[in-house]
Every structure is written in structure tokens, then in C-alpha cells.
Amino acid sequence: MKNNKLTDATALKNRIDHLIKAISAGMYEREEVIAVSLLAALCGQNTFLYGPPGTAKSLISRRIACAFQKPTYFEYLMNRFSTPEEVFGPVSISALKEDRYVRKTDSYLPKADFAFLDEIWKSSPAILNTLLTLLNERTFKNGETIESVPLKALLAASNETPETNQGLEALYDRFIVRQMVLPIAEVHHFETLINSEPSSSDAKVPENIRVTPDEWSAWQQQIHLVRLSTETLTIIHLIREKLAELEPSTAVYVSDRRWQRAAMLMKAAAFFNGRIETNHSDALLLQHCLWTHENNYQKVNQLVADAVKQSGIGVDISLAELDRKKDELDNEINKELFHSSDVYKTESLRGKDFFKVTPNFRDWNYYNQGKQIYIPYEKLKSGGKFKPLDQHGNEFRDVDCEFDGQGVCSVRYTRINEAMKYKPDVLYHKGDKKDGINERLISSLSSSVSDIKSQLQSALKIVTKRFSEMESKLASLFVPAEKTNLAISGISEQIERLKVRIKDCERLEELCR
Structure with a gap:
């Protein structure tokens, strides 16, 4: 019984294809207009x-x-x-x-x-x-x-x-x-x-493929049995959101009746293409249903095309929510497991961090009894000259310091006008893994990443499988190939984005090892 239904659907599709070609003969650049107008007539x-x-x-x-x-x-x-x-x-x-x-x-x-x-x-x-x-x-x-x-x-x-x-x-x-x-x-x-001679209004259509009144009436009932797919509903919602955002100069009002009748047109397209469920190519027909005046024609056409391309194939998980969780994990892993900036060797004096420097100037020991210089850590990223301190917090009046913005400090002994360069010692560079991290924390973070990765892999499997099943079905009698290619490229991009997300999860897993 199933094979008979499939044969009937294929036969109907072939018949409508022949019908479109017959009534389009000699009508240059009118093929899409005629095909869509015929579709409208076929569903009343x-x-x-x-x-x-x-x-x-x-x-x-x-x-x-x-x-x-x-x-x-x-x-x-x-x-x-x-x-x-x-x-x-x-x-x-x-x-x-x-x-x-x-x-x-x-x-x-x-x-x-x-x-x-x-x-x-x-x-x-x-x-x-x-x-x-x-x-x-x-x-x-x-x-x-x-x-x-x-x-x-x-x-x-x-x-x-x-x-x-x-x-x-x-x-x-x-x-x-x-x-x-x-x-x-x-x-x-x-x-x-x-x-050429003027095109005849009486197209040469074989009698056996012309639509009879009884067939037309029967098809009206069968069209209602076609389902709107998840992807089609996603596209419709995307379009409605974008329509609401249009500027007043290109604003478009679409009544509930128009949406309902447009849905019937999409169902009819699926039916005459031998399908029981709508897909992206049927949704492209909304380009012919939603514009109102010439000033919003191009805008609406582009809006529909973008929605079809962006929609991809529906999955049961929220990719936006997974992205949010993955970004949060990325931030937490980098915060808890890795140094977010260079960690320098410093000494603490009165609750503040300093770089301890042993000067090698001539006569330094004679005049300063071998004192060491303490350079405030807080001056590392700042510009301008400043005075270093001794271990008691007193300034060296005859010493000027200045960081060059690259982490090197110029220390000048003004008494003899002699200078030296000091580069602070880095204990841990930015991105180095921290020592002594709690193993339970690492395990928890790794498990969370693996869970997201598993959901993404499941989504990729679903999308890839459905794409292989439906790619050939995206071809439509009523939509030119260059338009249906929008859907194909959109789904291909969706697959690539899922693969990138999975690769990013693998990167996070590696960081947790």
C-alpha cells in the first residue's frame, strides 16, 4: 500500500511538472510566475x-x-x-x-x-x-x-x-x-x-494531464493533510520577528488570514512535489505572499531568503543555551585552571607587592650602605617617572624609575647620572596552568564539557542524517534551483557550525587534562 502511495505521489509530481512546462512554453522568464500562479489555482x-x-x-x-x-x-x-x-x-x-x-x-x-x-x-x-x-x-x-x-x-x-x-x-x-x-x-x-511569432494564449496541453473538476476538489481535501514541518514553523517565526523590526517606511502588515492561506500554499507545494510535509523550499514561496508595495518588495524577499538560510534543520536542543553554557565553562576553566596574567616574583611590604632590585651603580654602597630598591608592582602598567622605596618605605630621592610599557623598568641614579635596566622575573606566564588544583574541580569541569560535546554530537548526527534524507526533496516544481540552494547552503553551514562547536569542546577537554 505504501509503495502504491509513493507511486501515486511521483506520478502526480511528474504530471504537474509536464503541465507547468506545457503552459510555460515560449514564455521567456515567466516560468516561475506561471508555476506559482498555477500552484495558487490548484489550491484555490x-x-x-x-x-x-x-x-x-x-x-x-x-x-x-x-x-x-x-x-x-x-x-x-x-x-x-x-x-x-x-x-x-x-x-x-x-x-x-x-x-x-x-x-x-x-x-x-x-x-x-x-x-x-x-x-x-x-x-x-x-x-x-x-x-x-x-x-x-x-x-x-x-x-x-x-x-x-x-x-x-x-x-x-x-x-x-x-x-x-x-x-x-x-x-x-x-x-x-x-x-x-x-x-x-x-x-x-x-x-x-x-x-518569434506572438505567443498563443491557447497552450498545447495534452488532454490527459489537464486537471478535471473532480480532481481539483479531491486535492483540496488532501492538501489539508500535509503537515507544516518544524523547520517551516521556525522560518515563519523568524520572518514574523523580522517583520516586526522593519522601519515604518518599509513596514508590512500580514493578517492572520494571509498567514493561514500562505500556509495552505506551502502545503499545496509539498503535496504536488510528492511530500506529506513541508520543507525549506515551500517556505521560500512566502516571498510571493508577504510583500505589499514595491517599496518593500526587495526587503521582504531578502528577509524570507535570510530566514530560510538561517533556519537550518530543527533539533530538540537549544544551541543558543548550549553555547551559553559552553562559554561559561570556557571562562571558568580559564579562571580556575590557568593564570589569566603573568605572575611576577615580588615581595610584600606593608600589604603591598614590590619588585626587589639590587642596584649595581658605582658608589651606591658608599652612599646608600648597600640598600636595595623596592619598585611598586602597581607601577608596572603605568607610565611616567616615580621614586622607588627602601625597605622602610622611604623614597630614594636621587633615583628615578620609569617602565617602558613592555615590562622593562629604567632605573636612573641621578647622583652620578647612571642608568640600569631591570626586567621583573616572571614566575608564571599568562596561560600557564596553575599548580595544586583540586582534582574534583577538574573532573567536574571536564564532565560538564563532555556532556555539552555529547549533545552537540547528537545534534550533528540528527542534522546530517536528515539533510541526507531531505536534500533531494528540496528541489521544487515551484521554486527555481538557485533559490532552493539557499536552504542547502544554510544547512551545510549549520553542519559546519556544529563541527566547530564540537572542536571547541575538544579544546576545552584538552585544557582539563
Whole structure:
């Protein structure tokens, strides 16, 4: 039974692949737009195409309709003089005679399986308000009767996004997929285009791969059975956090409804790719769901890409918490087991440390009865001249001392203007291991490091295993390879970071030996 399901999933994926290629034929640099728009239609979501005139937005819509078996298709170019009759059908004269206000909706939007409304924001408030109910509830109020509409997906287009505070936010929010359609950029694609006949709106799609109404309805139920993976949820949370941090000039509001419908789009992508769980490539589709206006398009795209790359593969341990504990152990090991600075040979006088120096100046013994010089330890890191002391704490008035910043002290006997260099003896250099350390402390620190290392090794094993299982599954019919490579590079970097952490634990273990 399991093998049959696998075969069915593979067959469906191959079929959708052929379908995308068939309706994309001759549509240069529109393959991703068409693939994502088809995905939206396959799961009952609406698409908004944003771009300048002449970028094949209406052609894209007609090609999407070609993927379905005998669809009823409606298309209309909006303008400020458009009337509801032109979109929803004329009022029935015969019904008016019977005192009933009923529209004749055959061949109009309320009876369409697929529809394309060009320059949608130029239409009148009466049309836009009716569209809001039609898109949200898939119903149309025809006189006193509320009719269910067969609409599977509406594609709309414009070279502008709706202005704020015009009452269009609710309608715009119904377009879960929003795609930028730009003029052809690649030179060879452009040259091929101008040397070719105009692309036909009637794509050559084999009848046996077109989607039937019964299949479409059945798929809606099966899509809901797909699970959002831990990684997908992590990506969503990362994106929400970053969206909240955006500057007001690029701020983006994403409604709960939009998140829910975007999740359905990701589940549909997993389903048509033959999977029962979403992954990183499906989450990349959020690039088409979250932007609102041209000024935040690039920002949102980059934000989603960064979240996909940063998310890696989920593990049951908190790497941030392990890093914190490892850093604390690193500090404790270095503090308890090693000297944090050079330890010098000093003598204590009246509670302070001094370097004891035996002068070798001429006439020193004659004038100073062989006294030794005591240089304050505290002057080691300071600059400027100072007077040393004798063992009774009295200053030598005819002796000047000054450290050079490198640990060498110049001692000048001013009586005869003679100088000598003194370098304090170092008993233990910085980084040397301390003597007489409690063995229990060493054992405890070593055990704590080993525990962190073990958890990191387990995480590495999980990530490596899951990566090997899912790497091939990151390829998607709806996401270009250069984008899915983001996820692959992100997981590869996660593996390398885990290896670095483990190496660091081995370093700490070595310090405890």
C-alpha cells in the first residue's frame, strides 16, 4: 500500500511538472510566475500580477486556465467607467417585469471557473465591494438569492498597488499570491522573443494531464493533510520577528488570514512535489505572499531568503543555551585552571607587592650602605617617572624609575647620572596552568564539557542524517534551483557550525587534562 502511495505521489509530481512546462512554453522568464500562479489555482488561491503594461500578464492568466479541463473563463479590462453589468452580468428585463432584480450571470464572472481582471484598482467601488464578498466567501448575491460561485481562482493585474486609506486593503488581502512581472532582462531571451511569432494564449496541453473538476476538489481535501514541518514553523517565526523590526517606511502588515492561506500554499507545494510535509523550499514561496508595495518588495524577499538560510534543520536542543553554557565553562576553566596574567616574583611590604632590585651603580654602597630598591608592582602598567622605596618605605630621592610599557623598568641614579635596566622575573606566564588544583574541580569541569560535546554530537548526527534524507526533496516544481540552494547552503553551514562547536569542546577537554 505504501509503495502504491509513493507511486501515486511521483506520478502526480511528474504530471504537474509536464503541465507547468506545457503552459510555460515560449514564455521567456515567466516560468516561475506561471508555476506559482498555477500552484495558487490548484489550491484555490487568488493571484495578483504587478508590472508595467506589455509584460504578458493577461497571457499568463489564459495559460493558467489551459491547465484545466474545459474551464469557464472570464476576462475583463477595468476602467473608471466600468459598470457592475459588465462584470457580473446585465439585469434580467423579464425578471424586472415580475418585480425581481436578478442578473443574467451566464458568461460573466459569477459563473466562471477562472477569471482575469486587468487594471483591477481602476474599477468602481460597486464592483470592488461585490468582488470582496465573491472572493472571500465564493458567493454572489443575485437579487434575493445567494448563489455559490464555481470560481477556483481569480487572477488580477495592475501596474500599481492600491493606495492606502482607499478602502481597498481588505480586497488586496484576498490576493494571497502577489508576483512581480517585469520586462524580459536576458538579451538572448529578448532576441528570441522579437524574432518569434506572438505567443498563443491557447497552450498545447495534452488532454490527459489537464486537471478535471473532480480532481481539483479531491486535492483540496488532501492538501489539508500535509503537515507544516518544524523547520517551516521556525522560518515563519523568524520572518514574523523580522517583520516586526522593519522601519515604518518599509513596514508590512500580514493578517492572520494571509498567514493561514500562505500556509495552505506551502502545503499545496509539498503535496504536488510528492511530500506529506513541508520543507525549506515551500517556505521560500512566502516571498510571493508577504510583500505589499514595491517599496518593500526587495526587503521582504531578502528577509524570507535570510530566514530560510538561517533556519537550518530543527533539533530538540537549544544551541543558543548550549553555547551559553559552553562559554561559561570556557571562562571558568580559564579562571580556575590557568593564570589569566603573568605572575611576577615580588615581595610584600606593608600589604603591598614590590619588585626587589639590587642596584649595581658605582658608589651606591658608599652612599646608600648597600640598600636595595623596592619598585611598586602597581607601577608596572603605568607610565611616567616615580621614586622607588627602601625597605622602610622611604623614597630614594636621587633615583628615578620609569617602565617602558613592555615590562622593562629604567632605573636612573641621578647622583652620578647612571642608568640600569631591570626586567621583573616572571614566575608564571599568562596561560600557564596553575599548580595544586583540586582534582574534583577538574573532573567536574571536564564532565560538564563532555556532556555539552555529547549533545552537540547528537545534534550533528540528527542534522546530517536528515539533510541526507531531505536534500533531494528540496528541489521544487515551484521554486527555481538557485533559490532552493539557499536552504542547502544554510544547512551545510549549520553542519559546519556544529563541527566547530564540537572542536571547541575538544579544546576545552584538552585544557582539563
